[in-house]
Amino acid sequence: MQDSLKSSSYQQLEQKSKYTNMFLRWFLYFILILFASYFIFPLYVMVVTSLKTMEEIRQGTLLSWPSGLNLESWAVAWGGRGYGAGDTFLRPYFWNSIKMVVPAVFFSTFIGAMTGYVLTKWRFKGDQWVFLFLLFGCFIPFQAILLPMARTLGVLGISNSVVGLVLVHTVYGIPFTTLFFRNYYISVPTELVKAARIDGAGFFKIFFKILLPISAPIIVVTVIWQFTQIWNDFLFGSTFSFGEAAPIQVALNNMVLSSTSVKEYNVDMASAIIAGIPTLIVYVLAGKYFIRGLTSGAVKG
Amino acid sequence: MKTLKIEELSKNFGSTEVLKKINLEIDEGNFLVLLGPSGCGKSTLLNIIAGLETINEGDVFIDDYNVSKVEPKDRNIAMVFQSYALYPSMNVKENMIFGLKQAKTSKEKIQKQLEKVSKFLQVDQLLERKPSQLSGGQRQRVAIGRALVREPRIFLFDEPLSNLDAKLRVEMRREIKKLHQQLKTTVVYVTHDQTEAMSLGTNIAIMNHGVIQQNDTPEKIYNKPSNTFVADFIGSPSMNLIKGNLKENSGDLLFTVSGSNLEIPIKDYDFKDKSNLNNKEVFFGIRPEHIFFKKFNESDFEINLRADLSEYIGHEQIMTFDYANQEVLAKFPSTIKIDLGKETKLYFDLTQVSLFDAQTEERI
Numbered sequence: 001m002q003d004s005l006k007s008s009s010y011q012q013l014e015q016k017s018k019y020t021n022m023f024l025r026w027f028l029y030f031i032l033i034l035f036a037s038y039f040i041f042p043l044y045v046m047v048v049t050s051l052k053t054m055e056e057i058r059q060g061t062l063l064s065w066p067s068g069l070n071l072e073s074w075a076v077a078w079g080g081r082g083y084g085a086g087d088t089f090l091r092p093y094f095w096n097s098i099k100m101v102v103p104a105v106f107f108s109t110f111i112g113a114m115t116g117y118v119l120t121k122w123r124f125k126g127d128q129w130v131f132l133f134l135l136f137g138c139f140i141p142f143q144a145i146l147l148p149m150a151r152t153l154g155v156l157g158i159s160n161s162v163v164g165l166v167l168v169h170t171v172y173g174i175p176f177t178t179l180f181f182r183n184y185y186i187s188v189p190t191e192l193v194k195a196a197r198i199d200g201a202g203f204f205k206i207f208f209k210i211l212l213p214i215s216a217p218i219i220v221v222t223v224i225w226q227f228t229q230i231w232n233d234f235l236f237g238s239t240f241s242f243g244e245a246a247p248i249q250v251a252l253n254n255m256v257l258s259s260t261s262v263k264e265y266n267v268d269m270a271s272a273i274i275a276g277i278p279t280l281i282v283y284v285l286a287g288k289y290f291i292r293g294l295t296s297g298a299v300k301g
Numbered sequence: 302m303k304t305l306k307i308e309e310l311s312k313n314f315g316s317t318e319v320l321k322k323i324n325l326e327i328d329e330g331n332f333l334v335l336l337g338p339s340g341c342g343k344s345t346l347l348n349i350i351a352g353l354e355t356i357n358e359g360d361v362f363i364d365d366y367n368v369s370k371v372e373p374k375d376r377n378i379a380m381v382f383q384s385y386a387l388y389p390s391m392n393v394k395e396n397m398i399f400g401l402k403q404a405k406t407s408k409e410k411i412q413k414q415l416e417k418v419s420k421f422l423q424v425d426q427l428l429e430r431k432p433s434q435l436s437g438g439q440r441q442r443v444a445i446g447r448a449l450v451r452e453p454r455i456f457l458f459d460e461p462l463s464n465l466d467a468k469l470r471v472e473m474r475r476e477i478k479k480l481h482q483q484l485k486t487t488v489v490y491v492t493h494d495q496t497e498a499m500s501l502g503t504n505i506a507i508m509n510h511g512v513i514q515q516n517d518t519p520e521k522i523y524n525k526p527s528n529t530f531v532a533d534f535i536g537s538p539s540m541n542l543i544k545g546n547l548k549e550n551s552g553d554l555l556f557t558v559s560g561s562n563l564e565i566p567i568k569d570y571d572f573k574d575k576s577n578l579n580n581k582e583v584f585f586g587i588r589p590e591h592i593f594f595k596k597f598n599e600s601d602f603e604i605n606l607r608a609d610l611s612e613y614i615g616h617e618q619i620m621t622f623d624y625a626n627q628e629v630l631a632k633f634p635s636t637i638k639i640d641l642g643k644e645t646k647l648y649f650d651l652t653q654v655s656l657f658d659a660q661t662e663e664r665i
Binding site for chain 2 (some may be wrong): 051189192195197198200201209210212213
């Protein structure tokens with residue numbers, strides 16, 4: 001008698017906990033969907049607007065679905081309308097940005113790796129000070145170096161050129177890339193370097209043969225970081241370059257602000273998306289390693 | 302010709318003196334263990350021999366050739382590290398031949414060496430694997446293999462067993478011993494483990510605070526420690542050091558402790574200096590394993606001490622006795638039954654006694 005009573009009350013409790021869990025689960029999904037839509041909403045508006053004609057934009061609402069897959073504004077944003085003066089479009093500036101980003105990311109990452117290697121594996125007197133000053137470089141506001149940098153570029157004769165921007169971004173990136181690599185290499189046992197020295201490998205051989213092959217995670221982190229920073233930079237681009245040498249962010253700004261007659265929202269949106277796509281691609285391709293690389297210093301392999 | 306000779310070597314990091322006037326010699330084929338507590342400078346000394354650290358004063362000679370300013374790769378040495386230091390991106394084969402390739406050895410020679418060594422160390426099945434796919438013992442073997450293929454004059458080992466678990470450590474210890482017996486190459490081996498030092502070394506140099514305290518055979522280190530540091534460092538539990546005085550009584554020398562009427566006769570002790578022994582303040586050193594529960598030798602000296610504590614550790618027990626308010630430890634088989642709190646008859650083996658000056662802590 002007592003046993004059956006007991007088991008039925010257990011059944012009730014079991015049922016109750018099942019409902020509670022179910023409710024909590026639904027609640028959780030609700031919150032997650034809410035937050036996700038909060039973040040995805042602007043992108044949605046951008047994409048649908050870029051696919052609408054101006055007529056539709058004027059008549060419909062912000063959220064309304066486009067009538068069809070109208071890619072004309074994308075074509076205009078990328079390649080222009082084809083008439084001569086005053087027509088700004090992104091294609092040449094996109095290539096400017098690529099020509100700026102690729103070498104700048106490469107050089108700043110490489111120099112950062114080298115510096116990190118020296119600061120951890122070839123310690124010298126005062127190396128902490130060097131590192132401290134480099135760290136200090138991370139906190140110097142962009143605006144503070146504008147004038148000295150403009151002067152430097154002028155003296156070097158590379159102002160208003162992609163080469164000049166490559167130099168600026170490389171120099172400004174070194175503190176960050178050094179910090180990344182230094183923190184990564186500090187967890188690599190120094191005995192590896194000792195063993196390699198006894199085996200007869202020199203400074204560069206140890207770097208290229210022993211350390212660089214195990215640096216993939218931190219290289220990915222650094223490349224993503226630098227790519228995003230440099231691609232999205234507007235201040236350096238607008239200060240040190242104008243006209244033909246401008247990177248895409250500057251061109252986007254000019255394009256959106258310089259429309260004389262009607263504001264073409266669809267073209268603006270398409271341009272903004274085009275300017276943002278490369279960073280998105282980098283994240284999608286390497287995002288997995290990004291997380292792994294960020295935490296790899298903490299958990300020793 | 303000495304395979305390795307170190308002369309008046311000093312090293313400091315900033316204002317910290319790590320090594321003070323070290324002198325050391327090793328004959329061909331010997332196995333020298335540098336033993337000491339952490340921070341005594343033994344690893345620094347090894348790194349200096351390898352050429353990985355610079356010298357402030359003094360010289361290092363290998364085969365009578367001054368190598369103090371020679372690059373590590375040109376010293377004809379090979380080193381095995383605590384963390385194995387296998388190159389993570391290379392497989393076992395590439396790891397082992399990396400040094401030979403750097404030295405531009407011919408392909409045939411490399412192949413021959415690799416085959417010989419990998420067979421010898423039984424890693425020939427693992428050549429294509431990455432270090433991360435190996436077990437601790439295998440990694441250790443590959444690390445030794447990487448040192449072996451270079452056929453060095455001297456092997457340097459930096460605490461190579463301390464990353465292994467207890468069982469594997471004992472196995473690898475025996476393998477290193479066998480290896481040395483077969484190859485007869487000169488070895489310098491750093492450890493803080495006295496069992497490793499005792500079982501492996503033909504010579505042990507005990508270091509403390511950057512100074513070599515004693516450099517001797519394991520037997521001499523154990524039986525005739527040259528100061529109280531060595532006496533205390535070697536042995537588990539360590540040597541009993543009873544503080545007291547020497548007294549001369551009608552030609553016989555006696556050891557007495559104030560507050561006790563016990564007198565231990567000192568006979569046939571090999572004094573370094575026989576003068577001024579009367580009333581000298583000394584430490585009377587006797588190892589726990591040289592105190593017996595029954596008379597084994599004719600010369601054993603009978604003494605009554607109170608038993609205070611018993612620690613059972615399986616095959617044996619460690620008993621603590623009271624000697625005029627000083628603790629004396631003894632090691633007995635665990636089958637012996639001794640009542641606590643009672644006076645117990647003990648026998649000191651007086652042939653195994655060490656005496657130290659209480660002031661200088663040096664053996665007398």
